[in-house]
Amino acid sequence: MIITIRQDTNSEDRAQLMALLCRITGSQRPITTTQMHEREVIAIDSALVDAQAQIALQAQNAVEQTHSLTTPYQLASRSFQSENTSITIGSTTDCTPVTIGADSSQPVIMAGPCAVESRDQLLTTAQAVKRAGAQVLRGGAFKPRTSPYQFQGLGIEGLHLLAEARTLTGLPVITEVMEPGMVETVAQYADVLQIGTRNAQNFPLLLAAGRNSKQLPVLLKRGLSSTIEEWLLAAEYVIAAGNPNVILCERGIRSYDPQTRNVLDLSCVPLLHQLTHLPIMVDPSHSTGRRELVPIMSRASIAAEAQGLIIEVHPDPNTALCDGKQSITPEQLEKIVHETAMLARMMRGEVSVA
Amino acid sequence: MIITIRQDTNSEDRAQLMALLCRITGSQRPITTTQMHEREVIAIDSALVDAQAQIALQAQNAVEQTHSLTTPYQLASRSFQSENTSITIGSTTDCTPVTIGADSSQPVIMAGPCAVESRDQLLTTAQAVKRAGAQVLRGGAFKPRTSPYQFQGLGIEGLHLLAEARTLTGLPVITEVMEPGMVETVAQYADVLQIGTRNAQNFPLLLAAGRNSKQLPVLLKRGLSSTIEEWLLAAEYVIAAGNPNVILCERGIRSYDPQTRNVLDLSCVPLLHQLTHLPIMVDPSHSTGRRELVPIMSRASIAAEAQGLIIEVHPDPNTALCDGKQSITPEQLEKIVHETAMLARMMRGEVSVA
Amino acid sequence: MIITIRQDTNSEDRAQLMALLCRITGSQRPITTTQMHEREVIAIDSALVDAQAQIALQAQNAVEQTHSLTTPYQLASRSFQSENTSITIGSTTDCTPVTIGADSSQPVIMAGPCAVESRDQLLTTAQAVKRAGAQVLRGGAFKPRTSPYQFQGLGIEGLHLLAEARTLTGLPVITEVMEPGMVETVAQYADVLQIGTRNAQNFPLLLAAGRNSKQLPVLLKRGLSSTIEEWLLAAEYVIAAGNPNVILCERGIRSYDPQTRNVLDLSCVPLLHQLTHLPIMVDPSHSTGRRELVPIMSRASIAAEAQGLIIEVHPDPNTALCDGKQSITPEQLEKIVHETAMLARMMRGEVSVA
Amino acid sequence: MIITIRQDTNSEDRAQLMALLCRITGSQRPITTTQMHEREVIAIDSALVDAQAQIALQAQNAVEQTHSLTTPYQLASRSFQSENTSITIGSTTDCTPVTIGADSSQPVIMAGPCAVESRDQLLTTAQAVKRAGAQVLRGGAFKPRTSPYQFQGLGIEGLHLLAEARTLTGLPVITEVMEPGMVETVAQYADVLQIGTRNAQNFPLLLAAGRNSKQLPVLLKRGLSSTIEEWLLAAEYVIAAGNPNVILCERGIRSYDPQTRNVLDLSCVPLLHQLTHLPIMVDPSHSTGRRELVPIMSRASIAAEAQGLIIEVHPDPNTALCDGKQSITPEQLEKIVHETAMLARMMRGEVSVA
Missing domain, CATH: 3.30.70 (Alpha-Beta Plaits)
Known part of the structure; x- marks a missing residue:
């Protein structure tokens, strides 16, 4: 109720x-x-x-x-709020703010390296993705890694570098937070708090993100095998804790075929638009795990009415410390930005046959 | 080898x-x-x-x-044949033939009722989908149904009606065949033999379809939980038996979320284009099981480089004997035909901003 | 109804x-x-x-x-028939009949090679599994294989060899049938018709098995990703066609972890005992795909109230033409027979502490 | 290395x-x-x-x-340590310690309510499970719940009640910890720290549990769709942080059939015994979600060589605030304790036919 x-x-x-x-x-x-x-x-x-x-x-x-609603989620429900939630990213820092979720918005492209590896790598990539047309810079300072022996991110130093990259490029910054005790620290540096797939039901973390003192938007990735309902209930945790600025991000679900890292469930995008008023993005990098599929699935995501994309870009994907196999180059990103903008215009009836 | x-x-x-x-x-x-x-x-x-x-x-x-190829499938492999396979549908009957798989082709839209229910229903629907711009008529005469107590199709009578609808509209006809002993009978009436998801590893049926005397094209739906490799090996059964005219059709895979009937795995489309030279279609009706998602996922499928769509259409979806929940109206189909054609032109660089 | x-x-x-x-x-x-x-x-x-x-x-x-029952399956339902169905195997041929499903029955062990490879291999294995205590001989004459280039079985010759092995050992024979047109042929030689996982929803085959002229029992494996309800409806096809002698066999379902071939869903055994009166067996060989797990999972299956096991045995697993990785030796089988019989007695209260 | x-x-x-x-x-x-x-x-x-x-x-x-090992997990690997890890539970508090993992151990039964609801409910249940033969008391003080509107546990008050129940019964206590910042607090009261399925890849929590100042054992449940390798790498996080006392607990994995809450993957038990030296338990309550399956699957788990069980017990399951549908009564627990002890003796060759 x-x-x-x-x-x-x-x-x-x-x-x-x-x-x-x-x-x-x-x-x-x-x-x-x-x-x-x-x-x-x-x-x-x-x-x-x-x-x-x-x-x-x-x-x-x-x-x-x-x-009184019949769905288990309440505040996240389209039945409660019929108009789309529009969220402004970057309104509290020295950057160019971006809006997601408004009816008139262009697709929001968030891009950058999987992990912040060094000052040079980050600043180079940030400038490259800016030039390619991305509106938000992504980069992991704290990395959840399956093995304790994999590179775990630069931590606080990575946050400092992200803030520097923001100042340099004017791009707002999104980065992941992994534990409740770190929410305020990350919120000092970030413009969007990302909650990753492995923390999709980390309820103390969801509550802490919901209570972050700057009311920063939270990008909530779908859990590795979350149902739509579980995912919306995770969003409900954040909203009910006081923060209505939740962006959902489909990133592929676990399935049985080893050919792709995960199965990208694009049908969930129009389905979510029925069920919730929250903005919906797609991560074509983690979902497929194969860089050659990223441009095509970016286009398909926008066609499915995703309102944004989060894409891994690395100036030299083959040397990346993390997820190089799924990273694209800035040149490929530029084509994606161009093509998805064109498609979005076509979907609004703004293009005609040559 | x-x-x-x-x-x-x-x-x-x-x-x-x-x-x-x-x-x-x-x-x-x-x-x-x-x-x-x-x-x-x-x-x-x-x-x-x-x-x-x-x-x-x-x-x-x-x-x-x-x-010598390293993949378990040989003849279906892109490594063996680099150029796309182009297949002509309807060359042996009184209809307007359609080509799928050629580089210059428009998306091929196959549409019609889940099941042939009556002469009136079929002829009405056939004319409506023709008017809406579909190029091939679909309709089930033999229906694989989960329960023995569900409507099983009109059988041979359904085949007669499909042939009549073809004569009336000029649309080639696709219909399902369920057992090896019926392949030649169905091939007398159909222009494409459909092999359904439940028969994706029915090897005697695949062999019989591969040996059909008219070399009719075979539309091979992905099994409910087939891997890409299993699917291409099923295609290999048909080709190795003598029939290279195989069209693959993604129709959703089994997953854990009851919100949609299946999960539409659109990433498999560009992945298959790398692995095989065969044409690839998508069925947005069975994959989602929800009619309101069909138009959007049709657009997303073409954006993902599907070369055709097979869509359930019923003049009055709420009275359909089979799968009404996922059937759309002819009016909705017309919009899909228009929009996907426009998108395909955009993807070939033929549209510009208004 | x-x-x-x-x-x-x-x-x-x-x-x-x-x-x-x-x-x-x-x-x-x-x-x-x-x-x-x-x-x-x-x-x-x-x-x-x-x-x-x-x-x-x-x-x-x-x-x-x-x-009137509320479940979609009717004749297979425990609500319709409260007593267990007891099925006699081998009553029409020159062998020692075996009963499965009766309350007092010992676990029925079916064992033998994945595929009949040669007269020598089959007769040797048949005598070995007889000595080890198995009551039914399994062996594939027609093999459904994922690739058209894998060994497909000896066909009719394999059926002749199975009949010879039965005469030699007195063991009834179970073998797979893959297409409706072959049901009567296979029924001439077999004591149980096996329908494999890939044909779990091959409805023409289920109907043909239901109408086989000798009313031979049908062992119906669970589909690769069948729900319990789909599986019971497949059984309903056989029973409603006139043949009540259906044995269900859990053989693992598709999942996401490559460590095992499939996930053995043992919980389905007690669940099925609630829902249906049909006998239930387990295949620990195909489910795990790893021979070293077969003895332990055989014991666990009986503990979960399975009424029988079907196990791949090969005199020399490393040279098997098919599924050698999951085949055990006759010596291992003997231990399984002994241990499961002991466990079944314990479960009936017939053992005490030494 | x-x-x-x-x-x-x-x-x-x-x-x-x-x-x-x-x-x-x-x-x-x-x-x-x-x-x-x-x-x-x-x-x-x-x-x-x-x-x-x-x-x-x-x-x-x-x-x-x-x-140098070839598996990504090192310290958890059987290749590194061939002998079983034996863990003593309850050595630092006022209770009767219990050992798990030693070759001669009886199955360890942990039992109690899903959530601590009240002093009366907990003390009554604790005494009942003690009488029934359980060796460890379970009970949730902090409950991870899918919806923010469900009962979230009594928190610190729940921990106090658990400690009181331990003093009363002599049973060591296991309870869940959900965030790194609470590890030391929970460790003041508990004998085993439980990490739940939703936190299976909550790496900061795994590290904090690995560093808990009392080196309390950690029971690590399998993630909702963890692979075996991901699970062992999660254990590796705890061990590499300094705490070798990790107990693995299979609790069912996500699958497609709504009939059971999850699919209990019992084959993973013998598979894990090959791959790791850590003790392995099974949770038959959460995996099946159906109380009538718990006794049978408890027996099957021990038959599969699980070294312990964790079972939800409630004096009045129908009034439970949490998971009542899967809770059994103390009377049913007593039968399970008796039967699994008997089975374990049989498996060690200590019983004979009556």
């Missing part, structure tokens, strides 16, 4: 509502509100609200209205 | 080669040849050909050359 | 019922009856029977009673 | 080795050593050690010997 709070509520009425909600939910966790399209809302489990509790809630001065 | 036969081989040299091949393979099955781009070829298991056998083969008058 | 026919029905009443059923089902396919525990029954789709049709059916002289 | 350190190494030689290793690995992370069967060892990525580095390492006074 979603409870919308009156805009002019006084602190006494608000306190009374919070006390009632604590009694209803019996929860240890403090009640948090989220700002959704200029309304302040609270979501709680509908099952806890019996008829009597519902009457009590609706009688509260602080309550404007209540909605 | 693939053995190419000299064009001017006499019957004696040919017989000597066949006798040698029987000794090498120790096979009960007769040696068959396939016509591939105007060359007559034979494929056998490379592992059976030791150094001595290879010398003996190359010394044969009938042998022009031998190729 | 299941209709039970009165035992003393005369031919006129029976004909009247059949005519009514044809009108109700509108089916092209002839109505078939199945003998279930001494009752003659007919199953039809409950959805076709409206209130009026139900009254008409119950008014028929030939009808003893009607049952 | 694994480097074994001489037992009598002085601090100077040790420091020299560490400096060399820092140069070789170029790692930010401090070099940690692990005590494995009375030898102090260090594992590093073999790929970083070229011929020259290897000579330099072997020349170090502090180095006893070096091993």
